[in-house]
Amino acid sequence: MDVFAALGDPTRREVLRRVAGGPTTATELALQMPISRQAVSKHLSALDEAGLVERTVSGREVRYSLRAEPLSDVVGWVNEVGNAWDQRLAKLKSRLDR
Amino acid sequence: MNQPAPESDQTLPRVERAVELGVPAAVLWQHLVDGELASFWMGGVMTIEPRLNGRVLLHADDAPVVFGTVEELVSGESITWTWRTRDGEPTQVSIVVEPASDGSILRVTEQLIPYEIIHVPTTLG
Numbered sequence: 001m002d003v004f005a006a007l008g009d010p011t012r013r014e015v016l017r018r019v020a021g022g023p024t025t026a027t028e029l030a031l032q033m034p035i036s037r038q039a040v041s042k043h044l045s046a047l048d049e050a051g052l053v054e055r056t057v058s059g060r061e062v063r064y065s066l067r068a069e070p071l072s073d074v075v076g077w078v079n080e081v082g083n084a085w086d087q088r089l090a091k092l093k094s095r096l097d098r
Numbered sequence: 099m100n101q102p103a104p105e106s107d108q109t110l111p112r113v114e115r116a117v118e119l120g121v122p123a124a125v126l127w128q129h130l131v132d133g134e135l136a137s138f139w140m141g142g143v144m145t146i147e148p149r150l151n152g153r154v155l156l157h158a159d160d161a162p163v164v165f166g167t168v169e170e171l172v173s174g175e176s177i178t179w180t181w182r183t184r185d186g187e188p189t190q191v192s193i194v195v196e197p198a199s200d201g202s203i204l205r206v207t208e209q210l211i212p213y214e215i216i217h218v219p220t221t222l223g
Contacts, residue, residue: 085113087141089117095138097119097120
Protein backbone atom coordinates (compact mmCIF):
# COMPACT_ATOMS: atom_id res chain seq x y z
CA MET A 1 0.00 0.00 0.00
CA ASP A 2 1.38 3.41 -0.92
CA VAL A 3 1.37 6.39 1.38
CA PHE A 4 -1.69 8.00 -0.27
CA ALA A 5 -3.78 4.86 0.01
CA ALA A 6 -2.61 4.38 3.60
CA LEU A 7 -3.75 7.90 4.45
CA GLY A 8 -7.05 7.40 2.65
CA ASP A 9 -8.79 6.00 5.70
CA PRO A 10 -9.85 8.39 8.50
CA THR A 11 -9.41 5.82 11.28
CA ARG A 12 -5.95 4.95 10.00
CA ARG A 13 -5.02 8.62 10.02
CA GLU A 14 -6.21 8.81 13.62
CA VAL A 15 -3.97 5.82 14.46
CA LEU A 16 -1.05 7.59 12.77
CA ARG A 17 -1.75 10.82 14.66
CA ARG A 18 -1.60 8.91 17.95
CA VAL A 19 1.59 7.09 16.94
CA ALA A 20 3.07 10.49 16.06
CA GLY A 21 2.48 11.49 19.68
CA GLY A 22 5.11 8.98 20.81
CA PRO A 23 6.02 5.28 20.43
CA THR A 24 3.10 3.08 21.40
CA THR A 25 1.65 -0.43 21.08
CA ALA A 26 -1.51 -1.80 19.46
CA THR A 27 -2.89 -2.59 22.92
CA GLU A 28 -2.34 0.95 24.18
CA LEU A 29 -3.93 2.41 21.05
CA ALA A 30 -6.97 0.14 21.35
CA LEU A 31 -7.53 1.46 24.88
CA GLN A 32 -7.56 5.05 23.58
CA MET A 33 -9.75 4.42 20.54
CA PRO A 34 -13.25 3.03 20.00
CA ILE A 35 -11.96 0.12 17.91
CA SER A 36 -10.66 -3.36 18.73
CA ARG A 37 -7.02 -4.29 19.12
CA GLN A 38 -7.35 -6.41 15.96
CA ALA A 39 -8.58 -3.39 14.02
CA VAL A 40 -5.71 -1.27 15.36
CA SER A 41 -3.23 -4.00 14.33
CA LYS A 42 -4.67 -4.06 10.83
CA HIS A 43 -4.23 -0.30 10.48
CA LEU A 44 -0.70 -0.49 11.89
CA SER A 45 0.18 -3.17 9.33
CA ALA A 46 -1.05 -0.94 6.52
CA LEU A 47 0.91 2.01 7.90
CA ASP A 48 3.97 -0.21 8.23
CA GLU A 49 3.59 -1.36 4.63
CA ALA A 50 3.47 2.28 3.51
CA GLY A 51 6.63 2.97 5.50
CA LEU A 52 4.84 5.42 7.78
CA VAL A 53 5.61 3.61 11.04
CA GLU A 54 8.59 1.75 12.37
CA ARG A 55 8.22 -1.45 14.41
CA THR A 56 10.51 -2.10 17.35
CA VAL A 57 10.24 -5.51 18.98
CA SER A 58 11.28 -5.72 22.62
CA GLY A 59 10.47 -9.01 24.30
CA ARG A 60 6.81 -9.81 23.64
CA GLU A 61 5.95 -6.23 22.85
CA VAL A 62 5.91 -4.46 19.50
CA ARG A 63 6.16 -0.69 19.69
CA TYR A 64 5.36 1.56 16.78
CA SER A 65 6.85 4.97 16.11
CA LEU A 66 6.34 7.52 13.32
CA ARG A 67 8.46 7.51 10.18
CA ALA A 68 7.79 10.91 8.66
CA GLU A 69 9.88 10.59 5.45
CA PRO A 70 7.08 9.25 3.20
CA LEU A 71 4.95 12.25 4.13
CA SER A 72 7.17 14.34 1.85
CA ASP A 73 5.28 12.63 -1.03
CA VAL A 74 2.18 14.36 0.26
CA VAL A 75 3.97 17.71 0.40
CA GLY A 76 5.10 17.09 -3.19
CA TRP A 77 1.51 16.37 -4.24
CA VAL A 78 0.24 19.57 -2.62
CA ASN A 79 2.94 21.62 -4.39
CA GLU A 80 2.32 20.02 -7.76
CA VAL A 81 -1.45 20.34 -7.67
CA GLY A 82 -1.22 23.85 -6.20
CA ASN A 83 1.09 24.97 -9.01
CA ALA A 84 -1.24 23.51 -11.63
CA TRP A 85 -4.21 25.50 -10.28
CA ASP A 86 -2.12 28.68 -9.92
CA GLN A 87 -1.22 28.43 -13.61
CA ARG A 88 -4.79 27.67 -14.67
CA LEU A 89 -6.32 30.51 -12.66
CA ALA A 90 -3.68 32.96 -13.92
CA LYS A 91 -4.56 32.00 -17.51
CA LEU A 92 -8.26 32.28 -16.80
CA LYS A 93 -7.77 35.70 -15.26
CA SER A 94 -5.68 36.99 -18.16
CA ARG A 95 -8.34 35.75 -20.57
CA LEU A 96 -11.37 37.16 -18.76
CA ASP A 97 -9.95 40.37 -17.31
CA ARG A 98 -8.67 41.96 -20.49
CA MET B 99 -17.31 2.01 11.59
CA ASN B 100 -18.83 4.49 9.15
CA GLN B 101 -16.76 6.03 6.40
CA PRO B 102 -17.57 9.73 6.14
CA ALA B 103 -18.44 11.08 2.70
CA PRO B 104 -15.38 12.50 0.93
CA GLU B 105 -16.73 16.05 0.96
CA SER B 106 -17.04 15.95 4.74
CA ASP B 107 -13.49 14.72 5.24
CA GLN B 108 -11.39 17.77 6.03
CA THR B 109 -8.24 15.91 6.95
CA LEU B 110 -7.02 14.56 3.60
CA PRO B 111 -4.33 16.54 1.79
CA ARG B 112 -5.96 19.30 -0.18
CA VAL B 113 -5.28 22.40 -2.24
CA GLU B 114 -7.55 25.44 -2.15
CA ARG B 115 -7.42 28.46 -4.41
CA ALA B 116 -9.68 31.40 -5.23
CA VAL B 117 -9.59 34.09 -7.88
CA GLU B 118 -11.72 37.18 -8.44
CA LEU B 119 -12.69 37.90 -12.02
CA GLY B 120 -14.19 40.93 -13.70
CA VAL B 121 -16.97 39.09 -15.50
CA PRO B 122 -20.46 38.07 -14.36
CA ALA B 123 -20.79 34.67 -12.72
CA ALA B 124 -22.75 33.36 -15.72
CA VAL B 125 -19.82 34.14 -18.06
CA LEU B 126 -17.34 32.55 -15.69
CA TRP B 127 -19.55 29.46 -15.44
CA GLN B 128 -19.49 29.07 -19.23
CA HIS B 129 -15.68 29.12 -19.18
CA LEU B 130 -15.83 26.25 -16.74
CA VAL B 131 -18.40 23.89 -18.28
CA ASP B 132 -17.82 24.58 -21.98
CA GLY B 133 -14.97 22.30 -22.98
CA GLU B 134 -13.77 24.60 -25.75
CA LEU B 135 -13.60 27.61 -23.40
CA ALA B 136 -12.18 25.55 -20.53
CA SER B 137 -9.41 24.28 -22.82
CA PHE B 138 -8.00 27.81 -23.01
CA TRP B 139 -7.09 27.84 -19.34
CA MET B 140 -7.11 24.30 -17.96
CA GLY B 141 -3.72 23.51 -19.47
CA GLY B 142 -4.87 21.01 -22.10
CA VAL B 143 -7.82 19.93 -24.17
CA MET B 144 -10.71 19.72 -21.74
CA THR B 145 -13.80 17.62 -22.32
CA ILE B 146 -16.56 18.17 -19.83
CA GLU B 147 -20.15 16.98 -19.82
CA PRO B 148 -21.91 19.27 -17.35
CA ARG B 149 -24.41 16.76 -16.01
CA LEU B 150 -24.45 14.19 -13.23
CA ASN B 151 -22.15 11.27 -14.17
CA GLY B 152 -20.93 13.24 -17.18
CA ARG B 153 -17.37 12.64 -18.31
CA VAL B 154 -14.42 14.90 -17.52
CA LEU B 155 -11.22 14.52 -19.50
CA LEU B 156 -8.10 16.65 -19.60
CA HIS B 157 -5.60 15.88 -22.29
CA ALA B 158 -2.40 17.91 -22.04
CA ASP B 159 0.56 17.48 -24.40
CA ASP B 160 3.11 16.99 -21.66
CA ALA B 161 1.13 15.06 -19.04
CA PRO B 162 -0.89 11.86 -18.70
CA VAL B 163 -4.60 12.07 -19.53
CA VAL B 164 -6.75 12.80 -16.50
CA PHE B 165 -10.22 11.27 -16.64
CA GLY B 166 -13.20 11.16 -14.36
CA THR B 167 -16.84 11.77 -13.68
CA VAL B 168 -19.09 14.63 -12.56
CA GLU B 169 -20.35 13.78 -9.08
CA GLU B 170 -22.37 16.87 -8.20
CA LEU B 171 -23.70 19.76 -10.21
CA VAL B 172 -25.69 22.88 -9.40
CA SER B 173 -25.84 24.58 -12.76
CA GLY B 174 -24.38 28.07 -12.69
CA GLU B 175 -23.07 27.63 -9.15
CA SER B 176 -20.96 24.59 -8.43
CA ILE B 177 -19.53 21.43 -9.90
CA THR B 178 -17.67 18.54 -8.32
CA TRP B 179 -15.87 15.82 -10.19
CA THR B 180 -13.50 13.01 -9.29
CA TRP B 181 -10.67 12.14 -11.63
CA ARG B 182 -7.33 10.42 -11.89
CA THR B 183 -4.60 9.52 -14.30
CA ARG B 184 -4.04 5.86 -15.13
CA ASP B 185 -1.27 5.54 -12.53
CA GLY B 186 -1.93 8.58 -10.40
CA GLU B 187 -3.79 9.36 -7.23
CA PRO B 188 -7.55 9.87 -7.50
CA THR B 189 -8.66 13.33 -6.47
CA GLN B 190 -11.86 15.27 -6.10
CA VAL B 191 -12.18 18.73 -7.64
CA SER B 192 -14.89 21.09 -6.40
CA ILE B 193 -15.41 24.44 -8.06
CA VAL B 194 -17.81 27.09 -6.82
CA VAL B 195 -18.70 30.21 -8.79
CA GLU B 196 -20.22 33.10 -6.88
CA PRO B 197 -21.17 36.66 -7.76
CA ALA B 198 -19.01 39.48 -6.37
CA SER B 199 -19.42 43.26 -6.37
CA ASP B 200 -17.25 43.74 -9.48
CA GLY B 201 -17.79 40.41 -11.17
CA SER B 202 -17.42 36.93 -9.78
CA ILE B 203 -15.24 34.67 -7.69
CA LEU B 204 -14.09 31.17 -8.53
CA ARG B 205 -13.12 28.91 -5.64
CA VAL B 206 -11.48 25.57 -6.32
CA THR B 207 -10.61 22.74 -3.97
CA GLU B 208 -8.75 19.64 -5.06
CA GLN B 209 -8.21 16.88 -2.54
CA LEU B 210 -7.01 13.33 -2.42
CA ILE B 211 -9.73 10.76 -1.98
CA PRO B 212 -9.73 7.13 -0.92
CA TYR B 213 -9.42 4.75 -3.87
CA GLU B 214 -12.61 2.83 -3.23
CA ILE B 215 -15.00 5.70 -3.81
CA ILE B 216 -13.87 6.93 -7.22
CA HIS B 217 -16.09 6.13 -10.17
CA VAL B 218 -13.98 5.70 -13.26
CA PRO B 219 -15.78 5.63 -16.61
CA THR B 220 -15.39 2.33 -18.42
CA THR B 221 -14.59 3.97 -21.74
CA LEU B 222 -12.41 6.94 -22.49
CA GLY B 223 -14.11 7.56 -25.87
